Amino acid sequence: MTYSFPDEVLEHVFSFIQSVKDRNAVSTVCKSWFEIERWCRRKVFIGNCYAVSPRMVIKRFPEVRSIELKGKPHFADFNLVPDGWGGYVLPWIVEMAGAYPGLEEIRLKRMVVTDESLELIAKSFKNFKVLVLFSCEGFSTDGLAAIASGCKNLRELDLRESEVDDLSGHWLTHFPETCTSLVSLNISCLGSDEVSLSALERLVGRCPNLTSLRVNRAVTLDRIANILRCAPQLIDFGTGNYTAELRPDVLSNLAGAFSSCKELKSLSGFWDVVPAYLPALYSVCSRLTSLNLSYATIQSAEIIKLVSHCPSLQRLLVLDYIEDSGLEALASSCKDLQELRVFPSDPFGAELNVSLTEQGLVAVSLGCPKLQSVLYFCRRMTNAALVTTAQNCPNMTRFRLCIIEPKTADYLTLEPLDVGFGAIVEHCKDLRRLSLSGLLTDRVFEYIGTYAKKLEMLSVAFAGDSDLGLHHVLSGCEGLRKLEIRDCPFGDKALLANAAKLETMRSLWMSSCTVSFGACKLLGEKMPRLNVEVIDETEPPDARPESCPVDKLYVYRSVSGPRFDMPPFVWTMDEGKILH
Amino acid sequence: MEVGLKMGFEETELRLGLPGGGDGGEVVRKRGFSETVDLKLKLSSKQGSSGIDPNEEKMTGLTKEKNLLLSATDPAKPPAKAQVVGWPPVRSFRKNILATATQKSSSDESGGEKAAFVKVSMDGAPYLRKVDLRMYTSYHQLSDALAKMFSSFTIGNCGSQGVKDFMNESKLMDLLNSSDYVPTYEDKDGDWMLVGDVPWEMFVESCKRLRIMKGTEAIGLAPKAVEKCKKRG
Numbered sequence: 132m133t134y135s136f137p138d139e140v141l142e143h144v145f146s147f148i149q150s151v152k153d154r155n156a157v158s159t160v161c162k163s164w165f166e167i168e169r170w171c172r173r174k175v176f177i178g179n180c181y182a183v184s185p186r187m188v189i190k191r192f193p194e195v196r197s198i199e200l201k202g203k204p205h206f207a208d209f210n211l212v213p214d215g216w217g218g219y220v221l222p223w224i225v226e227m228a229g230a231y232p233g234l235e236e237i238r239l240k241r242m243v244v245t246d247e248s249l250e251l252i253a254k255s256f257k258n259f260k261v262l263v264l265f266s267c268e269g270f271s272t273d274g275l276a277a278i279a280s281g282c283k284n285l286r287e288l289d290l291r292e293s294e295v296d297d298l299s300g301h302w303l304t305h306f307p308e309t310c311t312s313l314v315s316l317n318i319s320c321l322g323s324d325e326v327s328l329s330a331l332e333r334l335v336g337r338c339p340n341l342t343s344l345r346v347n348r349a350v351t352l353d354r355i356a357n358i359l360r361c362a363p364q365l366i367d368f369g370t371g372n373y374t375a376e377l378r379p380d381v382l383s384n385l386a387g388a389f390s391s392c393k394e395l396k397s398l399s400g401f402w403d404v405v406p407a408y409l410p411a412l413y414s415v416c417s418r419l420t421s422l423n424l425s426y427a428t429i430q431s432a433e434i435i436k437l438v439s440h441c442p443s444l445q446r447l448l449v450l451d452y453i454e455d456s457g458l459e460a461l462a463s464s465c466k467d468l469q470e471l472r473v474f475p476s477d478p479f480g481a482e483l484n485v486s487l488t489e490q491g492l493v494a495v496s497l498g499c500p501k502l503q504s505v506l507y508f509c510r511r512m513t514n515a516a517l518v519t520t521a522q523n524c525p526n527m528t529r530f531r532l533c534i535i536e537p538k539t540a541d542y543l544t545l546e547p548l549d550v551g552f553g554a555i556v557e558h559c560k561d562l563r564r565l566s567l568s569g570l571l572t573d574r575v576f577e578y579i580g581t582y583a584k585k586l587e588m589l590s591v592a593f594a595g596d597s598d599l600g601l602h603h604v605l606s607g608c609e610g611l612r613k614l615e616i617r618d619c620p621f622g623d624k625a626l627l628a629n630a631a632k633l634e635t636m637r638s639l640w641m642s643s644c645t646v647s648f649g650a651c652k653l654l655g656e657k658m659p660r661l662n663v664e665v666i667d668e669t670e671p672p673d674a675r676p677e678s679c680p681v682d683k684l685y686v687y688r689s690v691s692g693p694r695f696d697m698p699p700f701v702w703t704m705d706e707g708k709i710l711h
Numbered sequence: 712m713e714v715g716l717k718m719g720f721e722e723t724e725l726r727l728g729l730p731g732g733g734d735g736g737e738v739v740r741k742r743g744f745s746e747t748v749d750l751k752l753k754l755s756s757k758q759g760s761s762g763i764d765p766n767e768e769k770m771t772g773l774t775k776e777k778n779l780l781l782s783a784t785d786p787a788k789p790p791a792k793a794q795v796v797g798w799p800p801v802r803s804f805r806k807n808i809l810a811t812a813t814q815k816s817s818s819d820e821s822g823g824e825k826a827a828f829v830k831v832s833m834d835g836a837p838y839l840r841k842v843d844l845r846m847y848t849s850y851h852q853l854s855d856a857l858a859k860m861f862s863s864f865t866i867g868n869c870g871s872q873g874v875k876d877f878m879n880e881s882k883l884m885d886l887l888n889s890s891d892y893v894p895t896y897e898d899k900d901g902d903w904m905l906v907g908d909v910p911w912e913m914f915v916e917s918c919k920r921l922r923i924m925k926g927t928e929a930i931g932l933a934p935k936a937v938e939k940c941k942k943r944g
Contacts, residue, residue, distance in 0.1 A: 479794060566800075590800075
């Protein structure tokens with residue numbers, strides 16, 4: 132006789148298991164656990180909105196309160212995915228409006244969100260609390276007005292990096308006077324158009340639990356002091372334009388306002404900085420763990436002054452104006468640094484405008500033992516620097532290097548950078564994310580396939596010599612989930628030989644490579660659980676011989692079959708037929 | 712999403728001619744134009760061999776790079792660097808923001824913006840597209856890119872039109888009275904203008920968004936264009 136716990140006990144135990152991965156594991160133990168778990172699952176994460184249909188999700192998980200969806204492939208960030216490709220959230224909202232009246236949280240990334248979707252959210256979910264739109268587009272301030280007025284218990288409204296049609300700054304006035312529930316408000320992406328500043332200040336003033344506030348560029352420096360004084364409990368603050376004529380009273384007022392925020396740990400914003408106002412931040416600097424100066428066009432000396440006041444800094448985003456000297460100062464001041472992102476101030480200029488080289492990266496790797504996550508744009512690199520970095524930072528989990536000119540060799544030895552990246556994957560055994568650049572042969576992929584066993588996401592551009600490169604990655608990287616490739620000589624052989632691998636991954640993107648249309652059709656035919664999408668804006672792929680390479684290929688696993696919302700320039704290879 | 716038939720419509724050629732040769736009555740511009748620039752919006756059928764150049768090879772990213780190599784129209788300026796789509800991998804909002812920031816902080820006004828993303832809408836098309844105007848150095852290149860972008864849409868009833876010349880007021884009115892498509896743009900002041908009116912650089916700096924509208928709808932923009940024609944004589 133089997134002896135098992137009553138369902139309620141199991142359900143209670145499962146309620147302590149929050150992570151999606153663990154929940155998924157629990158549900159595979161046995162049929163009864165599957166049943167119990169699905170009824171008490173409250174949070175669902177769907178990494179690719181086309182991998183499953185809304186109906187399927189609702190059928191399996193009838194009592195969801197929080198959903199996270201991702202739409203377009205990552206390369207959409209760099210305009211490689213044509214507008215209109217897809218990623219519409221409306222069908223999801225429509226289905227959930229009926230099935231999940233108690234839905235509280237919606238988090239979306241790279242999806243197309245219309246005002247209609249936002250209005251439907253506001254109308255359908257009476258207890259709606261959290262809306263995060265990360266890199267989304269398709270909506271206007273009208274949709275935001277609907278959310279503001281319709282969601283009586285709204286806690287979080289985060290529009291980070293989304294593209295909003297700024298029709299009117301008055302949407303903020305749609306938050307009723309009775310709204311006091313806001314905990315997080317991020318409107319930094321809104322244009323410079325007028326935002327109703329008085330409405331913002333009143334809203335901030337009446338929300339005592341507001342701990343994260345990121346305003347947009349329309350909020351000028353002189354208004355910041357007022358806002359901060361309304362919300363001294365802030366932990367995370369994003370300024371607007373940090374610029375004004377230098378006046379001592381404004382400076383001291385601002386300094387006073389900042390010093391009244393005893394919990395402030397994270398700062399961002401800083402468009403158009405007047406360096407003379409930076410000292411207003413000094414009282415906060417000692418507690419600062421996160422600083423985003425990636426829009427601030429201030430020079431190295433000013434950055435060094437500021438950063439040297441921040442010994443607790445864990446995360447720094449900055450422009451390459453920091454230069455090697457600034458990174459050396461960072462390395463000596465900020466021993467707790469875990470994440471560094473250095474963005475290019477002049478990505479399209481042919482001329483070297485700043486002295487930021489491989490030296491800066493090495494300095495930080497040497498001085499900051501906790502460094503885990505790096506995004507680094509520069510114009511020159513050496514294998515030696517990469518090897519040193521790898522040896523200094525064996526705990527690195529994310530390493531993204533972008534040498535601005537494609538196919539740039541080691542500038543000292545003129546060799547490819549295979550050995551350098553090889554050292555990264557060999558020493559950093561927990562590496563989950565890697566972006567390559569510079570001159571690279573098939574050899575680097577051999578290293579990656581051999582050592583990068585925990586790698587989940589790989590981005591490749593202008594690299595490799597042959598199919599062997601792709602084959603090494605697909606056959607060697609056991610944990611690979613996302614692979615995105617552009618402008619590499621990878622083609623049919625490696626793709627078809629590793630077709631089964633693609634079902635273990637979330638997605639594969641290949642553009643400007645040498646995968647033929649015939650191979651795409653074959654892949655679609657042999658692998659029914661993969662959606663094979665060919666994207667071509669100039670003409671249908673069957674207008675040319677089958678051996679011709681396709682422009683863009685996006686392959687992803689799906690349990691719901693080919694989608695039906697494709698635009699005219701996307702074709703799906705379903706069972707060898709072209710569907711449209 | 713049914714967008715309609717892709718076959719059976721004729722090639723539409725639309726040309727906008729810029730005023731040729733400066734003369735006394737012309738307003739002083741940043742750069743003088745001594746040649747006529749044609750803006751062609753070719754929306755051709757995808758089906759069959761008509762409209763498709765059999766010699767047009769499938770482009771890899773590298774060939775595209777060559778195609779984007781910009782030739783200077785002004786011999787005094789060195790050729791701009793070739794720009795590859797999506798490289799370096801910097802997000803658009805960051806590019807646009809940096810552009811405005813560096814413009815303000817530098818005293819050099821003619822440096823201009825490093826990236827200029829604008830939305831492009833076409834009447835009848837179900838969604839918007841975006842272009843970076845800095846990817847092109849002439850109306851010619853822009854019109855090629857636009858034609859490629861919108862060639863996947865049907866453009867309905869359009870007859871084949873000959874060359875339209877903005878220098879001639881009556882021909883301009885003809886164009887605007889037809890059902891052809893006319894590229895227009897919204898400038899910094901919020902005014903809608905016909906594309907092709909001003910020198911390319913000026914256009915890039917003042918263009919906020921593009922709209923490809925039917926000639927009959929663009930008729931309202933005619934007065935400005937006509938006025939300009941009259942100024943040039």
